[in-house]
Amino acid sequence: MGDQRAHTFNFNAGPSALPTEVLEEVREHLVDFQGHGLSIMEMSHRGKVYEDVHDQAIRDLRELMQISDDYEVLFLQGGASLQFAMLPMNFLAKDRQAGYLLTGSWSEKAEEEARRFGKTRIAASTREENYQRVPTLQEIVYDEADAYLHVTSNNTIYGTQWATLPEGNGTPLIADMSSDILSRPVDVSKFAMIYAGAQKNLGPSGVTVVIARKDFLLHAAQDVPTMLRYETHAKSRSLYNTPPTFGIYVLSLVLQWAKRQGGVDGLAHSNSEKAALIYDAIDQSEGFYRGHAAKESRSLMNITFRLPTPELEKAFVARSVQEGFLGLAGHRSVGGCRASTYNAVPHAACVALRDLLRDFAQKNG
Structure with a gap:
């Protein structure tokens, strides 16, 4: 990479830093990917060359996060912001409620979006303290009537993070991990679903990773538009329509880099x-x-x-x-x-x- 990059310190909140060695590999193969005479950006997402990259990315993420076969790993689009709506569209009926833990601006946006589809309940909040901390585990109020309990694991704007993530206490636990996924060990088995925009720790903007327990997906509503149903993407291995192929390719390289970091x-x-x-x-x-x-x-x-x-x-x-x-x-x-x-x-x-x-x-x- 050029001299200017060596003297630039990137502390952007997202899109954020990518490993230099990953970018160097992208540059090397940008015009001709693995001797096929095409950039990976030009290849069909139905072709074997791209599908191998796609499937390897899923395998590497499973390995890094120890994701069992009980879970689907999906590559979607629309960022966490689309997940704010897609989640309640699938799992929050008008006569049901969902619990939300408010710890910052993004959890507020998630809760606000859910209110368009059903009832929400604030299970804990530190808004009146200007979000200087996350709630203690003892402050969380559980309700067995909740369709799910939503937590934002890290709060980019206020600079807070759950040192110990909450339990679901029998309620399906959903986590927005957009800004700290892959940054520390997480027991995926405690969650019904994890979602994360890629542009902070996983790769470039344009890819959203969703890790969803298969039995949880069985409870999704069936009257949701096709493209907004998790089932659609699970059945098609995230290849129902043209996925963000280049972004997934770069994500695959970041995952390989992560493995080299231990x-x-x-x-x-x-x-x-x-x-x-x-x-x-x-x-x-x-x-x-x-x-x-x-x-x-x-x-x-x-x-x-x-x-x-x-x-x-x-x-x-x-x-x-x-x-x-x-x-x-x-x-x-x-x-x-x-x-x-x-x-x-x-x-x-x-x-x-x-x-x-x-x-x-x-x-x-």
Whole structure:
């Protein structure tokens, strides 16, 4: 890759960093994939060459996340935002209710969308605390009448994460893991369904991964439009219509890269080390930097913090851009600063950010 990439630190929240070696492999095979004389973008999704890539991606994800044969692995489109609607369309009848755990903007959007199809119930929320933490497990109120219980495992905007994910307590547990899938070990067997947009830890934008327990899918409504039925895609191996073939190809390379990093355990160890570098710089700044998230709810993927004044925040972001750091401005809805340290963000980038944080505080504190 070019010299400019070597001097750029990508902390964007999504689409986010991809492993350089993956991009180099894509570049090498972009015009002629494996000697077939075509780019994979030009190949039929019905042909054996693409189907081999497609099926290998499913096998690798199963291996990395230890997904049993009791689950379907689907490659869909529309991002998590479409899942906000597709989930209740399939599983929330008008005379049923579903429980939602509110921990940030995306869980709010998921709950709001579900209300279009049936009743919702807030099983726990920290909205009145400005989402500085996730609820404790003891704060969750269960109801056996729920069709499912929905949780957002990591909250990109507020920088919080469930250190221990909740149980379903007999209710089908659904998780939006868009921003922390594959970043740490997860017991898939505890969930009826997991969904995730690919553009943070799995690959480029345009692919949505859905991991759904087969017996849960049997309870889906039958009066849902064909393309919005999980059953449609499960029966066709996600090949009912033309899938985002190029995105799935890149995702397959990211999964192979993840295996070379030591799998999920290796990535989790790396992610803990990377986040600690930045959190330590915040904690040791004598109050110059103020983390938004309570320590027990801190995200290992999205580190959110404030400076003493909005002017200093603008100055910090401006300097960061000058020095090759991208994506450190906070989400427009909350302001402040945010560093997203997804799987593909190198350790060296986090060391460089730690050094920048220390130097800026020393010169402006």
